[in-house]
Amino acid sequence: MIAGIETGGTKVLCALAGTADPGAVVQAVRIDTTTPGETLGKVRAFLAEHAAGGLEAVGLAAFGPVEVDRRSPRYGTVGATPKPGWRDTDLLAGLGLRGTPAAVVTDVTGAAVGEHRHGAGRGVRDLAYVTVGTGVGAGFLVDGRPLSDRAHPEAGHLLVRRHPDDPYPGGCPFHGDCLEGLAAGPAVAARWGRPAWDLGADRAQAVELGAWYVAQLLAAVTLTVAPERIVLGGGVARTPGLLEAVRPRLAQLVAGALGEHPCMDPGSGYVVPPALGDDSGVRGALALAQDLVRGAGAPARTTDA
Amino acid sequence: MIAGIETGGTKVLCALAGTADPGAVVQAVRIDTTTPGETLGKVRAFLAEHAAGGLEAVGLAAFGPVEVDRRSPRYGTVGATPKPGWRDTDLLAGLGLRGTPAAVVTDVTGAAVGEHRHGAGRGVRDLAYVTVGTGVGAGFLVDGRPLSDRAHPEAGHLLVRRHPDDPYPGGCPFHGDCLEGLAAGPAVAARWGRPAWDLGADRAQAVELGAWYVAQLLAAVTLTVAPERIVLGGGVARTPGLLEAVRPRLAQLVAGALGEHPCMDPGSGYVVPPALGDDSGVRGALALAQDLVRGAGAPARTTDA
Numbered sequence: 346m347i348a349g350i351e352t353g354g355t356k357v358l359c360a361l362a363g364t365a366d367p368g369a370v371v372q373a374v375r376i377d378t379t380t381p382g383e384t385l386g387k388v389r390a391f392l393a394e395h396a397a398g399g400l401e402a403v404g405l406a407a408f409g410p411v412e413v414d415r416r417s418p419r420y421g422t423v424g425a426t427p428k429p430g431w432r433d434t435d436l437l438a439g440l441g442l443r444g445t446p447a448a449v450v451t452d453v454t455g456a457a458v459g460e461h462r463h464g465a466g467r468g469v470r471d472l473a474y475v476t477v478g479t480g481v482g483a484g485f486l487v488d489g490r491p492l493s494d495r496a497h498p499e500a501g502h503l504l505v506r507r508h509p510d511d512p513y514p515g516g517c518p519f520h521g522d523c524l525e526g527l528a529a530g531p532a533v534a535a536r537w538g539r540p541a542w543d544l545g546a547d548r549a550q551a552v553e554l555g556a557w558y559v560a561q562l563l564a565a566v567t568l569t570v571a572p573e574r575i576v577l578g579g580g581v582a583r584t585p586g587l588l589e590a591v592r593p594r595l596a597q598l599v600a601g602a603l604g605e606h607p608c609m610d611p612g613s614g615y616v617v618p619p620a621l622g623d624d625s626g627v628r629g630a631l632a633l634a635q636d637l638v639r640g641a642g643a644p645a646r647t648t649d650a
Numbered sequence: 651m652i653a654g655i656e657t658g659g660t661k662v663l664c665a666l667a668g669t670a671d672p673g674a675v676v677q678a679v680r681i682d683t684t685t686p687g688e689t690l691g692k693v694r695a696f697l698a699e700h701a702a703g704g705l706e707a708v709g710l711a712a713f714g715p716v717e718v719d720r721r722s723p724r725y726g727t728v729g730a731t732p733k734p735g736w737r738d739t740d741l742l743a744g745l746g747l748r749g750t751p752a753a754v755v756t757d758v759t760g761a762a763v764g765e766h767r768h769g770a771g772r773g774v775r776d777l778a779y780v781t782v783g784t785g786v787g788a789g790f791l792v793d794g795r796p797l798s799d800r801a802h803p804e805a806g807h808l809l810v811r812r813h814p815d816d817p818y819p820g821g822c823p824f825h826g827d828c829l830e831g832l833a834a835g836p837a838v839a840a841r842w843g844r845p846a847w848d849l850g851a852d853r854a855q856a857v858e859l860g861a862w863y864v865a866q867l868l869a870a871v872t873l874t875v876a877p878e879r880i881v882l883g884g885g886v887a888r889t890p891g892l893l894e895a896v897r898p899r900l901a902q903l904v905a906g907a908l909g910e911h912p913c914m915d916p917g918s919g920y921v922v923p924p925a926l927g928d929d930s931g932v933r934g935a936l937a938l939a940q941d942l943v944r945g946a947g948a949p950a951r952t953t954d955a
Binding site for chain 2: 410424425438457470471483485487492493495496497498499500501502504505506507518519520523561564565566568569570571573593598599600602605609
């Protein structure tokens with residue numbers, strides 16, 4: 346038996362599967378994220394009940410910052426998160442899985458893996474998963490594997506060019522009007538006084554602003570990491586019309602720099618919604634656990650450093 | 651014998667070395683870049699004279715866009731460059747090296763490899779090389795190897811936030827005031843009426859503007875690709891005081907997003923000048939040729955796609 350666990354800011358998803366076919370989930374649970382002790386204790390209880398014989402491997406996609414360098418003694422430990430009580434939480438210890446082979450990635454990297462194996466990223470080698478929700482983040486796969494097993498990128502804090510008709514000053518505690526401060530869920534709610542799913546008559550302008558900002562991240566990702574496809578997920582990204590507005594804005598931003606790159610054609614399928622809904626991360630975590638069992642989880646690239 | 655060749659916009663560098671120690675260059679030449687026929691013909695003549703027995707392998711770091719996907723029939727062929735006459739030039743054929751094992755990368759990726767093996771990037775696994783010169787570009791290594799063997803990133807075209815005191819409209823033919831349009835050599839020359847190395851009394855303001863723009867690329871790179879170190883090269887980057895002004899500006903832009911990341915300390919050595927001067931690219935090309943001979947040149951990462 347293997348487990349995939351996604352620890353999110355509002356909920357934890359845990360799924361169990363056989364090693365042979367991790368796509369076939371045999372048990373799953375959703376647990377509200379409260380304190381580390383209570384939350385992780387409930388996951389532990391779930392594992393004790395449904396995987397009493399122990400786990401062969403676990404994949405963990407965690408909200409961050411989280412230590413993802415398996416050479417670090419803090420592997421799987423939460424860093425300086427603003428989430429009360431979670432800083433310095435050793436997730437693997439809290440789950441009772443310190444002795445179990447574990448693959449720890451960021452939540453967005455886990456989502457990228459899930460969409461790559463089972464969802465909207467099938468068939469490409471280099472994939473980006475961008476989420477615009479409570480926060481903004483990005484995870485990257487190169488040749489089907491996480492770009493880095495060392496670093497925890499924070500693409501959401503990209504400095505963006507402000508929309509000329511946006512009076513909102515930005516809500517990021519670090520930067521004010523970085524991308525996350527202007528485009529994440531809390532910014533949308535603060536700008537309009539209502540959440541993204543309830544914008545009413547303001548929706549057209551909200552879509553215009555959202556597309557303006559999100560396209561800048563997608564352009565930056567396209568010009569640096571250069572994926573073959575971008576999956577755009579997250580609650581804000583589900584605002585009706587947003588994805589469709591992002592695509593031509595991205596083409597406008599890249600214009601010419603990459604020749605006839607698929608990002609230049611809004612209908613090319615370069616930017617797509619996730620196929621797994623809320624399950625991208627937990628499905629990715631399961632896939633990473635399977636890789637560990639199959640022996641494909643260790644970094645295969647060599648280094649001369 | 652192996653060869654490293656860097657085809658640049660103004661000059662081509664070619665170096666020959668034995669396979670055992672590619673750091674020991676036995677012959678080298680610098681050729682002005684003119685037409686493809688003349689330029690590549692001179693390189694071919696150099697190879698015929700000094701490597702008459704043929705080459706075991708060649709590394710090619712080319713100005714772009716160039717096809718770097720070895721699965722493509724256009725591998726090593728120049729794409730839609732604005733450089734007159736070079737579009738669709740098959741570099742390997744022009745060099746008479748179509749049958750020789752070849753590693754083709756972009757010029758900036760080649761520079762990253764060179765600095766990683768022999769220069770300012772030694773000792774780290776994940777390295778970025780950013781050049782600010784006639785153009786702006788970036789190359790990335792992950793675990794000591796090029797991030798992508800498929801894509802040709804164009805990080806220079808990042809959309810940046812304009813400096814409030816910069817009246818220059820930007821000179822990029824595609825985007826006007828993208829990073830390259832505001833910070834590359836031609837933009838500096840157009841803004842001040844003089845090249846970067848001859849700014850006189852305008853230098854302080856030029857450094858302020860240059861650091862403002864270049865730091866935005868370094869922040870974007872840090873927040874997405876997340877290297878352990880950035881080598882900042884290129885002619886404009888050599889403007890006295892620029893590197894020193896970039897470091898605190900980068901810290902200001904990242905502020906908080908990455909905790910105690912080395913980019914937050916201007917003295918940490920996170921952003922460093924190249925150690926190999928103009929030879930980063932050709933030395934990197936040689937190193938890639940050596941990898942081919944040693945059998946380490948093929949992608950080692952597996953894919954499930």
